[in-house]
Amino acid sequence: MPNPEKYVYARKKDIIRSQEKRLRNTLRYVYEKSPFYRRAFKEINIDSIGNAEELEKIPLTTKQDLRKAYPLKMSCVGKEKIVRIQMSGGTTGQPVIIPYTRHDVEQWKEMLLRDFMLAGIGSGDIIQITPAFGLWNGGFGFHFAADAINAFVIPIGAGNTRNQIKFMKDFGTTVLCATASYPLRIAEVAEEMGIDVSQLGVEKLLLGAEPWSEEMRKVIEEVFDATAFDIPGLTEMGGVGTIGFECPKRNGIHIWEDNYIVEIVDPETGERVADGEEGEVVYTSINREAMPVIRYRSGEISAVVSRERCECGIEHMTIRRIKGRTDDMVIYKGVKFYPSDIERILFSHGVTNYRIEVGNGIKIVYEGDETALNQIRKDIREFVGFSPRMEAVRFGELERFEGKAKRLVRVQEG
Numbered sequence: 122m123p124n125p126e127k128y129v130y131a132r133k134k135d136i137i138r139s140q141e142k143r144l145r146n147t148l149r150y151v152y153e154k155s156p157f158y159r160r161a162f163k164e165i166n167i168d169s170i171g172n173a174e175e176l177e178k179i180p181l182t183t184k185q186d187l188r189k190a191y192p193l194k195m196s197c198v199g200k201e202k203i204v205r206i207q208m209s210g211g212t213t214g215q216p217v218i219i220p221y222t223r224h225d226v227e228q229w230k231e232m233l234l235r236d237f238m239l240a241g242i243g244s245g246d247i248i249q250i251t252p253a254f255g256l257w258n259g260g261f262g263f264h265f266a267a268d269a270i271n272a273f274v275i276p277i278g279a280g281n282t283r284n285q286i287k288f289m290k291d292f293g294t295t296v297l298c299a300t301a302s303y304p305l306r307i308a309e310v311a312e313e314m315g316i317d318v319s320q321l322g323v324e325k326l327l328l329g330a331e332p333w334s335e336e337m338r339k340v341i342e343e344v345f346d347a348t349a350f351d352i353p354g355l356t357e358m359g360g361v362g363t364i365g366f367e368c369p370k371r372n373g374i375h376i377w378e379d380n381y382i383v384e385i386v387d388p389e390t391g392e393r394v395a396d397g398e399e400g401e402v403v404y405t406s407i408n409r410e411a412m413p414v415i416r417y418r419s420g421e422i423s424a425v426v427s428r429e430r431c432e433c434g435i436e437h438m439t440i441r442r443i444k445g446r447t448d449d450m451v452i453y454k455g456v457k458f459y460p461s462d463i464e465r466i467l468f469s470h471g472v473t474n475y476r477i478e479v480g481n482g483i484k485i486v487y488e489g490d491e492t493a494l495n496q497i498r499k500d501i502r503e504f505v506g507f508s509p510r511m512e513a514v515r516f517g518e519l520e521r522f523e524g525k526a527k528r529l530v531r532v533q534e535g
């Protein structure tokens with residue numbers, strides 16, 4: 122097994138050398154193996170593209186392209202080389218299918234082993250995996266890496282929160298892998314069961330699959346008396362934990378640049394934006410076999426923090442933690458915002474359950490004290506830029522989620 126430390130702390134020149142070599146190989150490879158890319162690249166001399174900068178000459182790939190490729194039209198290998206598939210995509214329309222060869226499963230595992238190393242997760246850990254085992258990528262991704270380090274794995278999968286807590290208690294779970302909103306649901310149910318989650322012995326939480334704010338992290342870390350890490354990743358790039366991991370000094374996400382190229386573009390024009398400027402993340406996978414994806418528009422919103430060596434010693438580039446998704450962006454009276462902008466403010470007032478209703482203006486319904494209402498509205502006006510309608514409801518009145526939380530509701534305007 123490759124030593125993750127060697128790659129995590131590689132020198133920039135070695136990272137870039139490896140990146141450029143893999144980029145050239147990948148472009149040539151998809152051009153030869155995939156009719157989709159041969160068509161997309163027909164006006165381009167791909168041999169003239171040898172680094173991340175020059176990648177801009179290539180058109181962007183969209184989720185719609187991947188949908189149209191159902192079931193395996195974008196695959197660069199025949200079925201005999203495919204060892205599994207995972208699925209991405211919304212609840213409507215054609216699913217997006219990502220095939221994996223043995224190499225790809227190994228690559229997935231390798232990226233997660235880097236993440237585990239940075240989080241200090243080892244063979245002595247008891248790892249409870251709460252994302253589903255199935256076509257969605259979460260469960261298996263964590264499993265491959267946890268299994269590889271010979272940790273004690275609890276592959277419990279999604280749902281049944283009371284059972285999750287019982288297992289955490291009875292087996293002494295030290296690492297909890299989950300969607301970002303799930304730990305607080307666990308804490309809530311534990312309280313009903315008369316259990317204080319801070320006493321359970323969970324030391325680390327690996328949280329992903331949805332954007333979550335620093336304010337939410339603060340609450341989770343306090344409630345669990347543990348450290349919460351942001352683990353990004355998307356099926357199109359191979360799944361959870363593949364693209365990078367959170368900086369140990371919390372300066373953002375370090376992208377594994379020897380495996381992925383990240384660009385930030387203007388979501389409207391598709392043009393690159395300057396470092397530091399917010400935009401949509403575009404990913405290129407350069408170390409995958411069944412279905413490398415070139416310049417994929419992820420819908421995620423972030424910005425480049427730095428391309429230089431980080432104070433933590435890592436020389437892979439740094440981007441901001443994902444703030445939201447282009448689909449979740451709301452424009453109201455000329456003000457652009459993401460649910461996470463509201464979440465930050467609500468969490469800072471101790472509110473952890475809420476719903477944002479868009480349409481007929483904007484209304485925020487939250488569980489909690491009415492006395493905080495005016496101050497919350499004032500903070501939203503000051504920090505986000507508009508004044509929403511607000512309603513405080515009793516604790517327990519809003520819907521609870523065991524997977525990704527659906528906090529944003531678009532209601533019919535009328």
Ligand SMILES: [Zn+2]
Binds near residue numbers: 369434435
């Ligand atoms: Zn760092």
